[in-house]
Amino acid sequence: MKTARKNRLLLILTLVAGVGLAALLVSLAFRENLTFFFTPAQVAAGEVRPGQPFRVGGLVIPGSVERQPDGVTVRFRLTDTRAEVPVQYTGVLPDLFKEGQGIVARGTLDGTGLFVADQVLAKHDENYMPPEVADALKAQGAMPDHEMMRKMQP
Amino acid sequence: MRTSLATAWWAVLRRDLLLSARRLGELGNPVVFFAAVVSLFPLALGADAGLLRSVGPGIVWVGALLACLLSLEGLFRADFEDGSLEQLLLSPHPASVLVSAKILAHWLVTGVPLLLITPLLGVLLNLPPLAQTVLFGGLLLGTPTLSLLGSVAVALTLGLPRGGLLISVLLLPLFAPVLVFGAGAVGSALLEMPVLPYFYMLGAELALAVTLVPLATAAALRASLGS
Amino acid sequence: MRTSLATAWWAVLRRDLLLSARRLGELGNPVVFFAAVVSLFPLALGADAGLLRSVGPGIVWVGALLACLLSLEGLFRADFEDGSLEQLLLSPHPASVLVSAKILAHWLVTGVPLLLITPLLGVLLNLPPLAQTVLFGGLLLGTPTLSLLGSVAVALTLGLPRGGLLISVLLLPLFAPVLVFGAGAVGSALLEMPVLPYFYMLGAELALAVTLVPLATAAALRASLGS
Amino acid sequence: MIAFFSRWASLPAFYRRAGRWIPWLWAVAAGLLMAGTVGGLVLAPVDYQQGEAYRILFVHVPSAWMAMFVYMFMAGASASAFIWHVKLAEILARVSAPLGAAFTALALATGSLWGARMWNTWWVWDARLTSVLLLFFLYLGFMALQAAIEDRRRAARAGAVLALVGVVNIPIIHYSVEWWNTLHQGATVSKFDNPSMTWDMLWPLLTMALGFMVYFAAAVLVRARSEILERERHRRWVIDEVTR
Amino acid sequence: MTTTNEAATLAAIDLACVRGDRSLFQGLSFALVRGTLLKVEGPNGVGKTSLLRILAGLARPEEGEVRWNGKAIGGCPDFAADRRYLGHHNGHGLALTVRENLRVAAALQGTPCAGASLEQAMETVGLAHAGDSPVARLSSGQRRRLALARLILGAAGVWILDEPLNALDRAGQVLFGGLLRDHLLGRGVAVISTHQTLTLPAGIRQQTLTLAVSS
Amino acid sequence: MTTTNEAATLAAIDLACVRGDRSLFQGLSFALVRGTLLKVEGPNGVGKTSLLRILAGLARPEEGEVRWNGKAIGGCPDFAADRRYLGHHNGHGLALTVRENLRVAAALQGTPCAGASLEQAMETVGLAHAGDSPVARLSSGQRRRLALARLILGAAGVWILDEPLNALDRAGQVLFGGLLRDHLLGRGVAVISTHQTLTLPAGIRQQTLTLAVSS
């Protein structure tokens, strides 16, 4: 009988220890970057070297979009409000792509600090509302931030 | 006066290791399978060196995973068929603890040999030294998790005809995270980016599996034998 | 007055198909395994679409091969364990012919479902239509060869504990030519080069296997049971 | 309390009670789904970012929620079947798996359809999408296991172990959008304190979600009833019930 | 009936067993006091094996429970240590030798076992010369004898044996009779199913449970 | 001795068997004329199963040969059609029903089998009610009965049976006695190993081969 109780206690202790250790390790992992996702500020700070493939996310700076003469290549700049990254992409852009839109681009930095993307995905924010409401909020300056922006702020 | 749990645990571990040692020829099997799968891909993909280098770590991990999967089938089957497993469950000692000895034996006999030849394969795939260390470290943390998770699936499918395939179906979702973080670590190392977060995740999975799996496996064995 | 060989052959085929039908849930297993292996690679390789497209056909072939390999284990095992195989060998009819019925049943139950989902995977991997046709044709010629060759290995390893791994070790070199020509054909089609020579080779292998394998398998079964 | 529960969970009583509830549940589900569809497709305004295309949300979000909810339901039923040997719980776990798999498939299909329009890709291997795919495989594994084991009691216990092992995946699905930088958007509605969605869009969404839930309840009861009949086909009460 | 259960070593209370869709037995109760042999009889397929597996704790009854010294047997390690079960399968590792198998069995059963008592047990069942042979090389009767050796390692109060005489030769059957007699005289209880005749000396308390096919 | 072989249905000539590193028997010869039962006896592990497998053609003897109607049995389909073997394993597909198993057995044995004779065989062994149950759901004795049904499908001249009484209940043992008697009276031969007593009516030709442990 006594052994039974001792065993149960041991069992619970092991469970707590195991799950606790796992939680600790996971939280340590989340302190670091697991997904090759970098903000323009991190890129500007030189956290990635040219040639390393990674993803960069941010808002397309209004007025920065220029079509190249070949008709299929675009250049624009991305920002997280603290720094900017110039991006070049050749291919079909997503429907949602427009100035001020959140996007995630994948590619590499060339030697000059230009990000050459091989894929551009749109990442809209999590707000759903009719256009009139959006306009009104914008006019008041009360439009909620794009979630990507919020997450990127330290 | 009863023998201690530790004695029984050791006896089970020793028994399984002895059984494997008796079939020394088979100790090599997972390793040969592993090496063969890894060398099948160059055959299937043609000899594009650049392509191979970039898919190399992924292939090594998938190979290790499949080798483990195949060897798992034998984890309880023989014992089930000859009635040894019945006797194990009838023991006064907690089945989950005894089962953990069997799983450990499985890892020692299949996971460790895989680890031992990984450096060789790393050289063949032309991986830089850092990536090789990371591959080894990842497998060191990952293969015990594979053995552990595998044991649950094997226990669940015990005695079912064509259990082999069912095991794979059950295991693939369970193995996927190990694969993602294990292969991810090597990929990261190849790009000279930080690998520690991957190791944390692999470690977390191992910690969870070590504590929870023996209980689940013991329960699964009881279910399989109870009918 | 004895029943004809054809009756016995049909009876064996029908029996094995019936046994599979009884476990209808399991019919899907090779397919699920196949689909799962094919989707493991994106996990291990990371999400690079270009890389995936170029390794796609190789992965499909390796996946089919592994699915076949796993399902082979069950080809004779249950029959061996319950003594049915003994009774098969004791029959007055030539064992090689009866065995060919078992192999055909295996292909019908595992190879054919694989064929049926290949078009789907082809679409997922973004293969052009021609390459998809070639992939399908290659698997149509290749999977029966896999079942046939597999049966020899299974027969040789019958009753050995951990036969599963041993089978793989024996089979990987035998399967390699099928893999090379099968994946080669798709690669060639992707480059819009002629694929016929590959098909001739696959056909030659199939012809050889169909004629020789049943004899070899029957002999291997006798050897495994005789001791 | 226990006596009440065991009486409630007794199969014949449950069979009859469920038979009475099912027509009502179907009616409620149909009403809610219809209201939600009209509300979502006709009444709700267009979105300021996504235009009309966002309307797929009215199917995607409820089915994604149900995919997770059904798994939790199945795991809960499995656990109580395992611990207290409640037969009814075994049956509920078994019959809800295919429904859960169907919801998951629907979430995957609508999600990638939507992603093709909005993100410019059908599929990415990000944490949210991958973990949902694994959830789908878990359902398939559970179903394959049930199909492979003939003895129902063994199948139930084996399934329970598998379902409980797989539960780890659920929080990962839910929190993946916060833990990792996924392409998939973060929480909109499930930030209950302050949903970032206007009421005109929210109410059809919630109506649809409720409709899905009631549909699930009705479908589970129907399937459970036929499972009960099959299991107990040799019992006196079933024979009485069927010949009546 | 319930009042006598407390004194009994092993008691079955209102057991019911369902296999597939057949109900094998219902409301089956008995109580065995120390030193009693319960013979379970009945035609093929009546449910003897099913009953024995329930008594051993390997399977769960549909209804009812099994008690050992007044306690339910589920999850009770003391019962597990006091019970020996021998089913259709002998439970030996085929690649291990006779001696290795016995050593593992002792550790699992929880009987501390000096080498001498292992040798003693092998001697008793007539396998002394085969201590170092792998079980895979033994004949079916020799394997059954090894299973008997496991039974007598360390004293156990409850024996549950499913057709123990299967595959045993004449000498083996006599040997088993002797072991069983000693066990019962040592105040153990035994539940045995067998289609062969068990001859025991007079004075040993025997009960017979004859299962009949339920409609 | 060799002169009588021609008349014999089944004859063993100078058989020797070695297993592992032990020689089990050497120079073993016998000849059975129609209507004879050969009982193979001997203690556990002496080599009965090994001998029976050689006689059935499943294993090859170290030396000597087995003849059937004067011909060596190796690769002789007529012998295969005339011989039934029942070993430790019953040889049923577990997921198939009783009836399906019998049908396959008939096709394999080469006995053309109308449905009626299948039903008849099931009736005889007492499995008529279980025709549609998968074998996985039968008890050990019921499975053994199914194996007996296979034996009596289509008349065969030679029966080789290894412990056929295992797992059979009393009624089953009586049933088997009857089947064996009919077989022998129908001028068949049988080679049987068993540790239990076979009671046969007087007037049936019986021989006993007692194997002894060779030094």
Ligand code: HEM
């Ligand atoms: C195959 C692709 C997709 C999968 C597997 C998927 C999966 C899921 C899941 C599991 C949830 C429930 C999360 C939770 O409640 O914890 C969810 C919610 C949601 N998804 Fe998706 N999704 C996919 C694509 C998309 C796309 C393309 C969009 C929009 C562009 C989208 C928009 C949403 C929204 C708005 C929610 C509700 C968020 C909330 O408030 O909880 N999903 N999705």
Ligand SMILES: Nc1ncnc2c1ncn2[C@@H]1O[C@H](COP(=O)(O)OP(=O)(O)OP(=O)(O)O)[C@@H](O)[C@H]1O
């Ligand atoms: N696979 C094997 N490898 C080596 N030796 C074996 C093998 N199988 C059996 N033997 C040896 O052959 C001997 C005879 O075995 P066999 O099974 O023929 O005995 P048996 O007379 O049928 O005994 P029983 O009455 O126990 O069934 C055994 O003593 C054993 O040592």
Ligand SMILES: Nc1ncnc2c1ncn2[C@@H]1O[C@H](COP(=O)(O)OP(=O)(O)OP(=O)(O)O)[C@@H](O)[C@H]1O
């Ligand atoms: N796995 C199973 N699934 C369903 N039913 C089964 C299963 N195993 C046995 N049964 C049923 O249970 C009944 C009793 O089986 P059990 O093995 O307990 O009989 P038994 O009394 O030991 O018979 P025997 O004397 O032949 O060994 C059988 O008639 C069979 O129909």
Ligand SMILES: [Mg+2]
């Ligand atoms: Mg029995």
Ligand SMILES: [Mg+2]
């Ligand atoms: Mg024998």
